[in-house]
Amino acid sequence: MGSRTPLYDQHVDAGARIVDFGGWDMPLHYGSQKEEHHAVRRDAGAFDVSHMTIIDLHGEQARAFLQYLVANDVAKLKTFGKALYTCMLNADGGVIDDLIIYLITDNEYRLIVNAATRDKDLDWITEQAARFAVDVTERPELAMIAVQGPSARQRAAACIAAEWRDAALALKPFNGVQTGDVFVARTGYTGEDGWEMVMPAAAAKDVWKTLLAAGVAPCGLGARDTLRLEAAMNLYGSDMDESISPLEAGLEWTVAWEPTERDFIGRAAIERIRHAPDRRRFVGLLLEDKGVLRNHQKVVVADRGKGEITSGGFSPTIGRSIALARLPAGDYDRAQVDVRGKLLNVRIVKTPFVRNGEIRIDI
Amino acid sequence: MTELPGDLLYTSDHEWLRRNDDGTVTIGITEHAAEALGDLVYVELPEVGQDVESSGEMAVVESVKAASDVYAPIAGNIVAVNEELADDPEKINNDPYEDGWIVRMTPSGDIDESDLLSPHDYQTLLDELDD
DSSP, X not given: OOBOOTTHHHHHHTTOEEEXXXXXXXXXXXXXXXXXXXXXXXXXXXXXXXXXXXXXXXXXXXXXXXXXHBSSOGGGOOSTTBEEEEEEEOTTSOEEEEEXXXXXXXXXXXXXXXXTTHHHHHHHHXXXXXXXXXEEEEOTTEEEEEEXXXXXXXXXXXXXXXXXXXXXXXXXXXXXXXXXXXXXXXXXXXXXXXEEEEEEHHHHHHHHHHHHHTTXXXXXXXXXXXXXXXXXXXXXXXXXXXXXXXGGTTOGGGOOOOSTTOOOTTHHHHXXXXXXXXXXXXXXXXXXXXXXXXXXXXXXXXXXXXXXXXXXXXXXXXXXXXXXXXXXXXXXXXXXXXETTEEEEEEEEOSOSEETTEEOSOO | OOOOOTTOEEOTTSEEEEEOTTSOEEEEEOHHHHHHHOSEEEXXXXXXXXXXXXXXXXXXXXXXSOEEEEEOSSOEEEEEXXXXXXXXXXXXXXXXXXXXXXXXXXXXXXXXXXXXXXXHHHHHHHHHHHO
């Protein structure tokens, strides 16, 4: 038996198929992964993401510490509640994890890291923090629910105390606010509008019930994966890991090169490959033949060599198979993928594949 | 899950066979297999006229989650494939024992039913998986 979130019993009662995910017993789907996917693109869906690890940093050097710890620059967080997506690198420039950092108040930040990487993240952060005046506190008593979709915020407003509702609905993307017990941020992992809500475990059941009563569909990790793939959002462990730099995982936009004097962990290593001519591409693929692209399938590029699919699957919105892939350097827009011994044709497309309910690629 | 059709034979790989009056055999995957795979999005079918060996790969069913081989429960020659699955693979989820059939074949010899499971024996297998 794995770890269970405060909502585990609700998932079982709703008929969820439960699977192990990073040591957690989590809902894969509640009947139809595709229907849950469409619910998020067309209306609203709720995900229990309480398995994710929440770490609070507090101390007068909290900011200086984060400017050393992660590749993006928390100096960009100028107002309380603002969020920043970043990678945490090792000295070789490989990605230890990707995370979201919120500025809570002066000298106080909240980090949301992946569940499967919890132990190594905590070890690493604690080790690096030793030289700074900063306290590192895990918050396992907090639960987290993501509600996503074009109608998500309106439907989820019922979960917010009346005196805070307007403030929550007024949030701009990538901003958050504490509303009584519930911290609400306009962030997500689906390519749709919505909120991610952090609250005490004891409050989570009521929030979940209120969401479902407001017409929000419960959605499992299966739909979460197809939605994030369509939105071309990276999954740690698939699209990047400790052997891959953010520059070869489509995440250069999260690296703050300026100011040049900021010396974050891994900087020297990724500076060396920043302008390397053989730096691999990280691209979106659309399958032009019939079939389904899957993780780890080999991609064959004429005259240039081979690459690999890092995340592949079927796009319920497009009705075709799509993938993210790491490919040899070069300027080309076609390749082939080895699918069980057959070479199928793929086209390189500009990501995201889908955003805010709309297909963004030519099909 | 609904009750297993009583007129079919089953395999431990969660396939079903229907012995037709004309001597051919229709094959598909069971409701249990379809549920375990999740929503199907693609089915790779064999060619009509192709010979398949017993336990040989016969088709591939792919769901949002994963790809899974379908093995031929008996040796034979493919006489028909369910072309409608190309546009609507979810027929297998919605009606695994009728509209969701996958192939029809002419067995290459007598069918040894002792290699296959009766509805009762397959139900016993499913009950054990649930425990």
